[in-house]
Amino acid sequence: MGGVIGISNNSDAAGMAQAGLLSLQHRGQESFGLAVYDDKNKNFGLYRTSGLVMTSLAELDARRFGGKYAVGHVRYPTSGKKTGLLDAQPFVFDTWRGEVSIALSGNIINKEPILKQMRRRGAILQHSSETELIVHLLAQQKGPLLPALNKTLKQIEGGFAAVMLAGPALLAFRDPHGIRPLVLGKAGGAYIVASESSAIEVMGGKYLRDIEPAEILLIENGKLTSSFYTKPKARQNCIFEQVYLSRPDTVIRGRSVSTARMEMGRLLAKQMKDIKADIVVPVPDSGLFAALGFAKESGLPFEMGLVRNHYMGRSFIKSAQAVRDMVVKLKLLPIADIVRGRRIVLIDDSLVRGTTSRKLIKVLRFCGAKEVHFAVTSPPIVAPCFYGINTPSKKELIACTHTHAQILKELGADSVNFITIKNAAKACGGREGPGGYCQSCFTGRYIYKISKATLESR
């Protein structure tokens, strides 16, 4: 996961970057950073730290970064051995082209053989994330920057979206299937690139368009140039952006995430038309819009039977199981007066390990719920993601290791219902598979061939 932003040509690029990073905080909470290029002094100012953007605002203000160009990143580690500051992005490298700063969201799946070859040739790598790899490959290319980046990106495969500053030149690029999102916007004379359209609005800008799969944008001297490093492949956007990850006010492929979620709920209600229930209860926050859609379609009342403690962060995004368990306990609180004696349709966005769902169903029953019908707005996740979302290994995925009847028993629900792959894609305004949305984690069939060693490592 993770989120990126890039800003070109604004005298307060650092201030804009801070606002942008704050609005992307939900995409990664382990660390964040920004690199600001000062074209008067011809150098980068770099700030990277662990934790949340909000807690560092005073320090960032005190640093008074000068410069009109910035890249920024919020990190959730989906790959890389280490966590913490060492792999916090952006990175700044001193290359024969001058200083280059880069931030990437996603995963490069063929990084291991490339890294192995580099190490054999004597390269000394500082970071465990794949982001460094791109700059190494770029530094090995001769000639002008853009053709060199073309050659570099042709060598890598995966789901990624990245921003890079080569001095004042801002580059932004995306994988050939457009798995990970990246959008372009403008605020006055400044161009902005971000993982989500909502971040552009927070930075005072206007969303212009999505950056296309395989597209490279070069923004230099106020001029924007678009080119493609390879032929774009059939679009396969990550549907988890709509299901869970993106903000509800973000727009993806012309449809807001909140609309897509409501439609998921509506289609799920159609699938579940035979279930008898009294109320629809969302698991806040990402289940809210889906529950509204479900309630509208089914005619059942929407009730806030669970409330969220907003100071606890997102449990899915925390790295360790022990931390996740603690967060689940403190994060969602039942309202006994609402759930007592009721037959509940409980709407959640996904079923991963089953940790949260099992506890929620148990607590709802403890508070007197008569029946709990669990309804999920993503299809069963049966395989890990290698394109930038931190789904766990097969052995931890409940839908992979358990039959439907076993899931029902494990969760303690009266029924367990998943949206179909077709309906999930339809709700997002597309279709499943090539030309629409990625479905690898729902089918175990991957867009790119995943090596046996990588598969076995998960």
Ligand code: SF4
């Ligand atoms: S495998 Fe699943 S989580 Fe990963 S990119 Fe595809 S849809 Fe998204």
